[in-house]
Amino acid sequence: MSELTVSIGPQHPGAGHFRLIVKLDGDKIIEVNPDPGYVHRGEEKIAEYRNYIQNIPHFERPGIHDSSNMLFAYVQAVEGLMKLEVPERGKYIRVIMAELNRIISHLYYLAIYGIFVGHSTMFMWPMGDREHFIDLAQMISGQRVGFAFLLPGGVRNDMPEGVKTRANDACNYFEKRLIEYERIFMNNPIFENRTKGIGKLSKEDAINLGVVGPTLRASGVKADIRKDEPYAVYDKLDFDIPVSKDCDSWARAWIHIEEMRQSMSIIKQSLKDMPSGPVKLNLRGQVRAPPGEVFSRAEASRGTVSFYLVSNGDMNPYRIRLITPSFRNLIAIPHILKGLLLADIPPVFWSLDYWPVEADR
Amino acid sequence: MSGTPEIKQEHPKREKKIADNIAVKLKKDILDIEIKPKRIKVKIKHQSIKKAANYLKTVLNLDHVVSVSGIDYPNDNEIEIVYHAGTYEHKDLSDLLVALVYRIPREKPKTLTLTDVWPSTEYDERETYEMLGVIFDGHPKLEKLFLPEDWDDIPPLRKDFKNPGR
Numbered sequence: 001m002s003e004l005t006v007s008i009g010p011q012h013p014g015a016g017h018f019r020l021i022v023k024l025d026g027d028k029i030i031e032v033n034p035d036p037g038y039v040h041r042g043e044e045k046i047a048e049y050r051n052y053i054q055n056i057p058h059f060e061r062p063g064i065h066d067s068s069n070m071l072f073a074y075v076q077a078v079e080g081l082m083k084l085e086v087p088e089r090g091k092y093i094r095v096i097m098a099e100l101n102r103i104i105s106h107l108y109y110l111a112i113y114g115i116f117v118g119h120s121t122m123f124m125w126p127m128g129d130r131e132h133f134i135d136l137a138q139m140i141s142g143q144r145v146g147f148a149f150l151l152p153g154g155v156r157n158d159m160p161e162g163v164k165t166r167a168n169d170a171c172n173y174f175e176k177r178l179i180e181y182e183r184i185f186m187n188n189p190i191f192e193n194r195t196k197g198i199g200k201l202s203k204e205d206a207i208n209l210g211v212v213g214p215t216l217r218a219s220g221v222k223a224d225i226r227k228d229e230p231y232a233v234y235d236k237l238d239f240d241i242p243v244s245k246d247c248d249s250w251a252r253a254w255i256h257i258e259e260m261r262q263s264m265s266i267i268k269q270s271l272k273d274m275p276s277g278p279v280k281l282n283l284r285g286q287v288r289a290p291p292g293e294v295f296s297r298a299e300a301s302r303g304t305v306s307f308y309l310v311s312n313g314d315m316n317p318y319r320i321r322l323i324t325p326s327f328r329n330l331i332a333i334p335h336i337l338k339g340l341l342l343a344d345i346p347p348v349f350w351s352l353d354y355w356p357v358e359a360d361r
Numbered sequence: 362m363s364g365t366p367e368i369k370q371e372h373p374k375r376e377k378k379i380a381d382n383i384a385v386k387l388k389k390d391i392l393d394i395e396i397k398p399k400r401i402k403v404k405i406k407h408q409s410i411k412k413a414a415n416y417l418k419t420v421l422n423l424d425h426v427v428s429v430s431g432i433d434y435p436n437d438n439e440i441e442i443v444y445h446a447g448t449y450e451h452k453d454l455s456d457l458l459v460a461l462v463y464r465i466p467r468e469k470p471k472t473l474t475l476t477d478v479w480p481s482t483e484y485d486e487r488e489t490y491e492m493l494g495v496i497f498d499g500h501p502k503l504e505k506l507f508l509p510e511d512w513d514d515i516p517p518l519r520k521d522f523k524n525p526g527r
Contacts, residue, residue, distance in 0.1 A: 229399065308443070321428060323485075331480075
């Protein structure tokens with residue numbers, strides 16, 4: 001038996017700088033060793049040198065396509081220690097931004113998935129449609145990426161006039177587009193052949209390995225922090241958690257499509273239900289957590305993001321532990337890839353939506 | 362009410378009940394229990410960690426670990442290790458997290474791995490090993506994860522490590 005060790009990456013195997021050390025017998029994978037760390041910035045250490053306001057743009061850096069969801073857990077941790085109650089309208093705007101971010105991140109995922117399986121139309125379409133939602137987020141926050149829009153006590157500013165019409169237009173347009181996505185991509189025999197039944201992660205393994213997000217839900221576990229531990233106004237909104245029992249790469253991609261439908265429904269409901277009033281508390285810049293500790297969670301586009309904040313009452317946090325969904329899903333990569341063929345690595349690896357920048361922090 | 366875990370007071374009784382059960386079962390091993398809505402913090406003696414973890418997993422059905430954190434306390438000359446465990450299967454407890462907390466001496470930070478109880482801790486423990494220098498005995502692959510291979514400074518999340526230029 002002749003074994004061959006192949007290094008895939010670290011030069012950007014599609015997702016960011018990350019390496020897989022793959023042991024092969026012929027083209028069958030015997031063992032996979034993930035080697036993260038190429039984009040490690042020591043964000044937990046850096047956060048100890050910054051105050052709570054400076055940490056806002058800092059903590060959206062791991063998931064730049066998903067900045068509002070990353071910050072959601074952070075601001076809730078700070079608010080939890082400071083015992084702040086966010087104004088109702090601020091909560092609705094937070095939810096709208098979080099769901100816009102979910103769509104933006106999921107569309108990026110689908111676009112890159114197109115590249116991974118050599119389907120260039122599937123790269124062009126989501127990237128093009130993504131602009132509608134980036135424009136909307138820009139209209140609300142003033143930025144195209146990295147909004148730094150959520151802050152302890154609310155959101156940075158109120159929405160301008162016209163967001164409601166524009167958001168409804170974008171959602172109505174995109175709902176039709178999603179049907180075309182399913183036709184050209186999800187139900188495409190070429191895509192199905194490369195993903196259906198490939199890269200299976202059983203329900204028991206998914207639970208045991210503690211994976212999160214679409215990867216978990218594609219393995220038949222109905223778990224979503226928005227429902228399990230409702231925050232902001234998610235308990236007042238009507239939406240579903242898509243779950244699949246197929247456990248394969250195709251199911252993981254399908255979950256993303258369905259979640260975008262749900263996100264659009266949430267955005268529409270929020271725009272309809274939101275009251276008028278202030279969007280943030282006037283803290284006069286006095287953001288300083290009292291001594292204590294808090295563990296806060298939010299559902300980001302790739303899964304649960306958690307912040308464990310320990311404060312000793314200083315200007316800066318004493319210790320912040322940031323757990324990102326990609327870091328949680330890292331353990332699933334060697335587990336799923338074992339026993340597959342070398343050519344299965346791109347479609348299976350990307351189906352997990354593993355984002356090295358987010359995992360390395 | 363706000364969605365933040367500290368303010369929302371939905372099930373204060375439920376946490377109390379679970380905490381009481383833990384306290385009865387692990388009486389000799391527990392130093393202290395703190396209850397907040399949706400969060401239970403169990404401070405445990407270092408040598409009882411495996412027993413406590415097994416209890417949480419088998420009896421309380423806490424099937425996965427959400428986070429493993431190490432916190433350096435140079436003034437106490439100790440390092441605190443915190444395991445936050447949750448459940449996917451037990452739907453009524455899906456919002457509950459139980460923190461298992463223990464402290465080990467800073468000079469000789471040696472402890473037992475919990476990868477055999479919760480496989481999901483594998484990479485978290487590796488990160489705690491390289492960032493705080495904690496050695497988890499019995500871990501299947503205790504190697505550097507994020508740091509460069511040639512890192513020869515003290516573990517960077519220790520408080521006496523100062524970021525360059527600060």
